[in-house]
């Protein structure tokens with residue numbers, strides 16, 4: 001089976017590395033070629049464009065930033081979908097909205113090719129360790145066929161139903177992620193305004209039943225103001241926008257999510273888009289609540 005991987009950013013580079021360790025040949029492409037260097041050193045095969053990569057592949061993975069990026073790489077100039085073999089399968093691991101996944105699948109199916117949405121929960125470290133959680137939508141027979149490939153990159157593989165259901169679940173997961181970080185940051189901002197000791201508050205909240213466990217993994221980042229990106233804040237903002245849009249399409253009322261979304265929007269407007277999403281803490285403590 002010939003496999004291709006497009007999109008070698010924070011997540012894609014690490015996912016591709018875990019695939020490469022387990023398959024006989026891995027074809028790769030990334031807009032910025034230097035991000036493929038480590039993979040090429042380990043034996044991955046470089047392709048000059050998405051279209052060239054897809055030509056003989058049986059399975060193509062994408063891990064791209066936004067729906068717009070996915071659309072351009074798949075259907076734009078040098079797009080890969082037209083070059084895929086009949087019957088070949090595209091797995092999109094990017095976080096996109098479910099109606100986008102379904103629209104893409106329609107175009108792909110019309111060309112007698114196959115599509116699954118397979119976004120992931122988990123960040124840089126789980127991607128590196130092959131411990132992602134896959135949320136998959138698509139035909140059960142397609143799922144059975146490629147499940148073993150996902151197992152090289154993930155510790156849990158969930159098939160949630162037809163195309164779009166993986167992206168739907170990802171909207172749910174990231175609405176929790178984004179809001180939990182904001183809730184924690186807001187609680188600390190309140191504590192600070194009441195002259196409570198920050199370290200003591202961390203001790204009380206982190207590890208306790210009120211705080212999402214992933215915030216414990218961010219503790220050192222928050223304490224040291226070290227916001228090197230594991231999950232860029234601009235993609236957290238993107239995902240909350242996609243969740244809000246999905247809610248609009250399905251007549252779901254989400255007041256808290258929309259308020260949280262605008263806090264990330266403010267952080268991004270303050271130059272924090274390329275920092276880790278946990279930098280929203282810094283924004284709430286030092287920008288929204290700076291009383292100097």
Ligand SMILES: NC(=O)c1ccc[n+]([C@@H]2O[C@H](COP(=O)([O-])OP(=O)(O)OC[C@H]3O[C@@H](n4cnc5c(N)ncnc54)[C@H](OP(=O)(O)O)[C@@H]3O)[C@@H](O)[C@H]2O)c1
Nearest residue numbers: 007008009010011031032064065069094095123230231235
């Ligand atoms: N980081 C996380 O913790 C995490 C966790 C779960 C899901 N996700 C999702 O996974 C996806 C990738 O995230 P990431 O953190 O790996 O982001 P990233 O490091 O910013 O990587 C984004 C990738 O998309 C490519 N790209 C963007 N626009 C493009 C365009 N117009 N044409 C071609 N390629 C384009 C980038 O290419 P260049 O290298 O050339 O810029 C890069 O390969 C996003 O949908 C994100 O929401 C991220």
